[in-house]
Amino acid sequence: MNTEELFKKIIAHAKEYGFIFPSSEIYDGLSAVYDYGQMGVELKNNIKNYWWQAMVRQHDNIVGIDSAIFMHPRIWEASGHVGAFNDPLIDNRDSKKRYRADILLEEHLTKIEEKIEKEIDKGRRKFGDTFDETQYRATNPNILRNATKAVDIRTKMNAALAANDLDALKQLIIDCEIVCPLSGSRNWTDVRQFNLMFSTQLGSLSDETNTIYLRPETAQGIFVNFLNVQKTGRMKIPFGIAQIGKAFRNEIVARQFIFRMREFEQMEMQFFVRPGDELKWFEYWKTERLRWHQALGLGHEKYRFHTHEKLAHYANAAADIEFEFPFGFKELEGIHSRTDFDLRRHQEFSGRKQQYFDPETNERYIPYVVETSIGLDRTFLAILSAAYHEEPLENGEERTVLRIPPALAPVKIAILPLIRKDGLPEEAREIMHTLRRQHPCQYDEKDSIGKRYRRQDAIGTPFCITIDHQTLDDHTVTIRHRDTMQQIRIPAGNIHPYITT
Numbered sequence: 169m170n171t172e173e174l175f176k177k178i179i180a181h182a183k184e185y186g187f188i189f190p191s192s193e194i195y196d197g198l199s200a201v202y203d204y205g206q207m208g209v210e211l212k213n214n215i216k217n218y219w220w221q222a223m224v225r226q227h228d229n230i231v232g233i234d235s236a237i238f239m240h241p242r243i244w245e246a247s248g249h250v251g252a253f254n255d256p257l258i259d260n261r262d263s264k265k266r267y268r269a270d271i272l273l274e275e276h277l278t279k280i281e282e283k284i285e286k287e288i289d290k291g292r293r294k295f296g297d298t299f300d301e302t303q304y305r306a307t308n309p310n311i312l313r314n315a316t317k318a319v320d321i322r323t324k325m326n327a328a329l330a331a332n333d334l335d336a337l338k339q340l341i342i343d344c345e346i347v348c349p350l351s352g353s354r355n356w357t358d359v360r361q362f363n364l365m366f367s368t369q370l371g372s373l374s375d376e377t378n379t380i381y382l383r384p385e386t387a388q389g390i391f392v393n394f395l396n397v398q399k400t401g402r403m404k405i406p407f408g409i410a411q412i413g414k415a416f417r418n419e420i421v422a423r424q425f426i427f428r429m430r431e432f433e434q435m436e437m438q439f440f441v442r443p444g445d446e447l448k449w450f451e452y453w454k455t456e457r458l459r460w461h462q463a464l465g466l467g468h469e470k471y472r473f474h475t476h477e478k479l480a481h482y483a484n485a486a487a488d489i490e491f492e493f494p495f496g497f498k499e500l501e502g503i504h505s506r507t508d509f510d511l512r513r514h515q516e517f518s519g520r521k522q523q524y525f526d527p528e529t530n531e532r533y534i535p536y537v538v539e540t541s542i543g544l545d546r547t548f549l550a551i552l553s554a555a556y557h558e559e560p561l562e563n564g565e566e567r568t569v570l571r572i573p574p575a576l577a578p579v580k581i582a583i584l585p586l587i588r589k590d591g592l593p594e595e596a597r598e599i600m601h602t603l604r605r606q607h608p609c610q611y612d613e614k615d616s617i618g619k620r621y622r623r624q625d626a627i628g629t630p631f632c633i634t635i636d637h638q639t640l641d642d643h644t645v646t647i648r649h650r651d652t653m654q655q656i657r658i659p660a661g662n663i664h665p666y667i668t669t
């Protein structure tokens with residue numbers, strides 16, 4: 169199965185088992201907007217809780233807030249989002265389809281990369297065990313030509329984006345002979361900037377002064393509450409403020425399922441530090457955040473850092489933690505050293521001082537900020553795609569199993585009476601009654617036990633407890649492990665300690 173087929177199967181599975189539904193489906197859906205179903209909401213809440221525990225509960229000097237989505241419009245002027253939160257867009261006049269100019273170029277570059285990889289595969293087949301990839305890359309004329317071409321395009325694209333030179337971007341698209349995937353034509357409009365914020369009207373008057381925005385990041389809600397929290401919480405630098413909440417972006421290239429959505433959730437933490445200490449804390453948070461991801465057990469090899477060479481105007485260091493999704497390594501979390509840009513701008517725009525008074529040194533200063541910003545939906549997708557496995561069984565059948573980290577599984581324990589009579593359902597419900605105080609449980613008595621195991625595998629339940637006639641005699645149950653499918657018999661009273669150790 170190629171990665172595209174695999175990704176389609178994961179999307180279909182997410183729908184079939186109540187994890188994710190397309191939004192407004194009975195009205196043919198709403199592009200890049202999704203609803204989380206009965207299983208999805210549990211997994212999502214568990215991820216949020218896992219993050220909150222690690223970031224807020226485990227740190228003396230980090231507290232949380234929950235700020236409003238609507239904020240004063242001046243905030244987005246101060247933050248730079250009104251002026252600069254733009255994507256360069258280009259339309260194809262024949263298909264009337266709109267594209268992000270940089271993405272068209274990125275896709276062109278991916279095609280060149282694929283040509284290089286094909287050439288390497290050819291070499292590998294030709295030379296077998298004696299194949300030396302490094303040497304082949306350095307000498308094969310086709311590879312060299314394509315590699316040079318790719319470097320040239322990337323350099324020109326980065327220069328055009330950095331200089332905001334929209335004509336140069338269009339010229340590059342023309343020079344690369346990029347065609348519209350729908351019409352096949354090169355009939356392009358000029359490239360224009362398009363602001364990604366959604367706007368709406370506050371109150372009943374629809375004039376410009378009432379225009380407000382749906383927040384495109386949760387971070388600004390933290391910045392504008394920095395002094396409220398610092399003073400009321402008597403926080404001393406260094407300290408952090410964390411928040412989980414919705415963000416909205418009018419993404420033009422909205423694809424890859426819940427990877428790029430128009431309405432999504434972020435889990436962000438702004439860490440306020442003394443000016444000059446920010447790069448030390450930047451390294452600290454890079455290490456801490458990678459450790460958090462790795463503790464999920466999805467495989468260390470699935471993560472890598474991407475250090476930003478081209479920095480946003482507010483940053484003096486930035487790195488992404490990338491995850492290997494079915495469509496390749498892509499950004500999952502950003503760690504940004506944002507300097508004092510945001511607080512300084514809010515001080516300027518609001519006319520209110522945003523300074524911290526250091527009681528130890530008697531100094532006043534605007535703190536610097538190191539931010540960790542992770543997409544909740546992307547984390548969900550990372551877990552879902554790494555968890556999805558199709559496995560052959562000994563009896564010749566196949567099972568689809570979600571190897572979700574047990575602590576995050578929507579259902580932790582399935583309670584299954586072997587048959588629907590002889591008092592087994594009653595005994596099973598009794599056992600569930602005590603367990604559900606500590607764990608999410610699901611009771612299921614329909615169909616054969618094999619079918620029920622398959623259903624639980626498909627939603628990622630780590631433990632299945634079967635109640636049979638022996639249970640009535642000696643109060644023992646069988647416990648089946650999702651990943652190994654092994655079963656052992658234990659006293660019903662030991663289920664909780666057994667699964668928590």
Ligand code: GAP
Nearest residue numbers: 385387427428429432500501502541542543546
């Ligand atoms: N406050 C900084 C900030 O918002 P960002 O890199 O634009 O930085 C942070 O976004 C994270 O939010 C990303 O790493 C990604 O996980 C998630 N994210 C951003 N745009 C998204 C979208 N359209 N759909 C889903 N997740 C998104």
